[in-house]
Amino acid sequence: MVPLIEESKPTAKAVTCPSCGGQVDMRALGETVTAICKHCDALLDTSHDQVKYVTRILKRGKEGPVIPLGARGILFDTLWEVIGYLERSDDGYPWGEYLLYHPLKGFRWLVEADGKWSFVKPVKHIPTEFRINEYKLGNKVFKLFHSGSAKVEFVKGEFYWQVRVGDTVDTEDYVAPPQMLSLEKNGNEQVWSLGQYVESKMIREAFGGGALPLEIGVAPHEPFYMDFSSITKIWGLSVAMVLLTQCAYFGSEKKETVLHQGFQFKAGEPDRSRVSDPFKLLESNRNLEVELRAPVVNAWVEFQMELVNDDNGKTYPFEVGVEHYAGVTAEGERWMEGSKYSTALISSVPKGNYHLNMDVNGYPRDFKAILRVDSGVVMWSNLIWTFVLISLLPVLALVLLEFHNIKRWSRSDFSPYDTDDE
């Protein structure tokens, strides 16, 4: 933190107003050239030893500064003192500007509009024109947000230039959140400044707990309230991890058919249960996919099954069934629904010797069902739901970011979201 020099002592010096004789506190005497008498609102020229009366401030702001002159606060690790305040407007839209001073760092501005705050400093290097309505400063491209004028409506305190109510300059604002590049043009003179968006909470913490203006809408350079960049990076990293794991899983899994057997069923037979040939699983924790194929016609058939571990007698019951219907519509169109094959999956099956018991329901005709049991089946569905789940927040953030940007540009004549060609 850079403290004010001799911050424990009062820094204000007083001059006498030649208009009313009142004492006017000067906080940056020698650095500033004008001051406003707090007693009679006279504009004073303080650039010489002999203070001169210039004119009277005719118009007062409605609310005045919410941060009192002389208030000190730490912003960006520097202790700043408020020495001046002015209100400006553009076509009836007002905003306030606080002049901050530090003996070593010089002047900065704290700008408040619609309850949104910016910390503004002069630009050392003149921005370069990048494209139409775009300027580049460093590696950052700023887009034109507003072009208009700024008229001084009210002044209070002291300033480093001759400021008068009614002074008007042309302005252009370019934005690249959280920064705003501003150009003020007065004749041949051009002044660039760079504003950094500051949350009002930070202003309240810096300058005390006074009531600050209510925040309205979204500032032109207000950053998105989610850390979208971090969310995107986390998403990318997660997708990479999942894909790598899927590749490793795909490489390690070897699909192996452990049973492929047909079963004949007769119409009207009383016992429709069957037992499969035994089969062996050589590795633990692998899944089993049981595929049933049955040539049913306009019917269904269901197999109540049990996977039985012959080594310890444990059984794993499950069901698998098929149904298939087909026909011709009144218009002569063929239709079909269902399928003549179906699968069931059993995961994490321990190694050992197994067989299948089955009991058949439905389809009381002659038919032959084919059962195939595969071990170590690669599942892509897990990859898909994982991808969907980890993408939920980025997609939501992307939608909200779009809404934020639409709102942010809503008061601009140069909005990229404005599709009205008129």
Add this chain to the structure above:
Amino acid sequence: MRHLHKLYILFCLIVYAVYGYASLTGWKVMDSLAASTWTPTAQNLHHK
């Protein structure tokens, strides 16, 4: 909201852990979540 990404990291780690476990054990998660297509696993089956 600015710290939402920390919760998101936790969420991704949990999802990744479930996915990793499912890959190791051959568990088809969606089948277990959908009651109509529930399939048994060696862990959750009623052993006779």
